[in-house]
Amino acid sequence: MASNSEIAKQVIESVGGEDNIQSIAHCATRLRIMVHDREQVNVEAVEQIDKVKGAFYNSGQYQIIFGTGTVNRIYEEVTNQGVTGTSKSEMKEETAKQGNAFQRAIRTFGDVFVPIIPVLVATGLFMGLRGLLTQETVLAWFGLVPDDISENFLLFTQVLTDTAFVFLPALVAWSTFRVFGGTPIIGLVLGLMLVSPSLPNAWAVAGGTAEPIYFLGFIPVIGYQGSVLPAFFAGIVGAKFERWCRKRVPEALDLIVTPFLVLLVMIVLSLMVLGPILHLVENWIFSGTLALLGLPFGLSGLIIGFFNQIIVITGVHHIFNFLEIQLLENLGYNPFNPIVTGAIAAQGGAALAVGVKTQSKKLKALAFPSSISAFLGITEPAIFGVNLRYGKPFIMGLIGGGISGFLAAILELKATGMAITVIPGTLLYLNEQIFYYLLVNIVAIGVAFVLTYMFGFSDKDHNINEK
Structure with a gap:
């Protein structure tokens, strides 16, 4: 079997050489290549390369499937051979005009979520392990019952299983700022503001043990623990607003004024407008999913x-x-x-x-x-x-x-x-x-x-x- 270096060389040659490569990036399983001239790409030759599990054209990119882990090594070898790599956000800008509006929207949503998936996977594993360790049947094998489990141990497992979901808006806002060209750390802080302990906890409100704060007598303000859409749209608007500010704020004041304006404007907009509206949308989507999952007879x-x-x-x-x-x-x-x-x-x-x-x-x-x-x-x-x-x-x-x-x-x-x-x-x-x-x-x-x-x-x- 060919080495990764040889495979990278074959990939470059099969897509028309280095001069035909506009940009290159990768996701969890695929090498994504944008080319200047599609006619120069020999798809059949690509599919014959060792370790290639398939190749296709989609969303303005040639996507070559190598699989998890392998794709990282092939990408590294390709860039080592002089091909200029690019971030997925940069590639997203290059492909922004390709595909219909729905395809572009879904692709963007994917770009935001891909970096977050590993921590959600890890959290899922922690949940599974916690379910195993606290299962009555499993405990009975060792002569134990649920009451024998230490409260401190349960608290430790909650840290593992709950953290990613509690601070999910921060992760989403960070990644959305990154994708839309804003400063990721500003997005992170904005997301943390959405789950600030100073706000009524979303789960407590849903459980009836806390009440929303009403501004102007009719705008309900709560924390958005576990929510996605409010943080996602706050990230889009916030990143665009930040870029607008940076074009107008003098460079000498940019370091102080721009973050100040972005966080001030966006937290007000997020809590007063985007949050309440999108929280409603989330509930509708959830209800629709429940309705589908509730269909009878399987x-x-x-x-x-x-x-x-x-x-x-x-x-x-x-x-x-x-x-x-x-x-x-x-x-x-x-x-x-x-x-x-x-x-x-x-x-x-x-x-x-x-x-x-x-x-x-x-x-x-x-x-x-x-x-x-x-x-x-x-x-x-x-x-x-x-x-x-x-x-x-x-x-x-x-x-x-x-x-x-x-x-x-x-x-x-x-x-x-x-x-x-x-x-x-x-x-x-x-x-x-x-x-x-x-x-x-x-x-x-x-x-x-x-x-x-x-x-x-x-x-x-x-x-x-x-x-």
């Missing part, structure tokens, strides 16, 4: 499970992070996760079937790692590298996702956290639900595998020769 799971991975292709799936956060904040559990985990596992099952059935060594070398990636919760390699490329495996995966989602809804599975699925996701079900969770994943993988193996793929249909 219909919610069938619909969400089938369509989830179609949405992943468009990149719109980033908005689901917000929905899961809202579900955890309002319900204390996450019924969306077990439905989605089946959809993800099913794509892995379909890719696994392709790997088992094909006689092509190269396709096997692509399909097996891609299926493992899906079983760890990341489906892009399986979707773009295998299933979608050959068409029918992707459809069989959708069917498996719909059936497993239906089962998850019927069994009323409830995750204790978010952002992790399939094998890592077991940590969110380490209670009496674990066997049902495993059943949902087995059904997803089994259905997709059998359908793909029997009806969804053959080397002959795609003129694949053994090699």
Whole structure:
């Protein structure tokens, strides 16, 4: 297998050479390259490069899938060879005019959330571990009961599980300022102001143990612990306002005057206007999601499970992070996760079937790692590298996702956290639900595998020769 340095050189050559590369960046799994002339790109050559799990053009970029960890090393080698890298925010500006308004909005939402996902994943793992350590069944194995657990220990676990959600507006505002060209530290402070302990706690208000502060007799002001939209839009407006100020404030006064004006204007605007309005919108979105999840006879799971991975292709799936956060904040559990985990596992099952059935060594070398990636919760390699490329495996995966989602809804599975699925996701079900969770994943993988193996793929249909 070629070294990372050789792979980087092959990537540069396949996309038309260094002179054809306008900018390059990467996300968790994909190398994103903007080129001057699309005609110079040899997509087939790119797909033949070692470690490449798929390549496609989307949102003004050539996106080459390497997978988690590998993409970081390839990006480093590409930049070491003289190609100028760029931040994703800079690349976002370059692609701002590409795609329709909806695609641009979703892409921006994703740019904001991608840096936050790791801490939410970690928090989900902490929630799973806490669920394990405080589960009556597990404690009984050691001759303990919940009352035997130290209050100090529970307090320590709360620090691990609650911090990211309590200060989520600060994380969102920081990342939004970063994406929209503001000063991230100003965004961070603005977000912290939205959850200031001086304000009525949002959860206490929702629980009826605290009352909002009413300004002018009718504007309710509360803290926004766990909220996303108020911080997101405050970040957009704040970053643009900061850039407006910097163009007009004399340089000698900029260091003092600009942060002062931005924080003063934005906290008033956020608490008095954006917060109350967007908090209402969040409640509507949450109610709509609950309505869909509340459909009878497992219909919610069938619909969400089938369509989830179609949405992943468009990149719109980033908005689901917000929905899961809202579900955890309002319900204390996450019924969306077990439905989605089946959809993800099913794509892995379909890719696994392709790997088992094909006689092509190269396709096997692509399909097996891609299926493992899906079983760890990341489906892009399986979707773009295998299933979608050959068409029918992707459809069989959708069917498996719909059936497993239906089962998850019927069994009323409830995750204790978010952002992790399939094998890592077991940590969110380490209670009496674990066997049902495993059943949902087995059904997803089994259905997709059998359908793909029997009806969804053959080397002959795609003129694949053994090699």
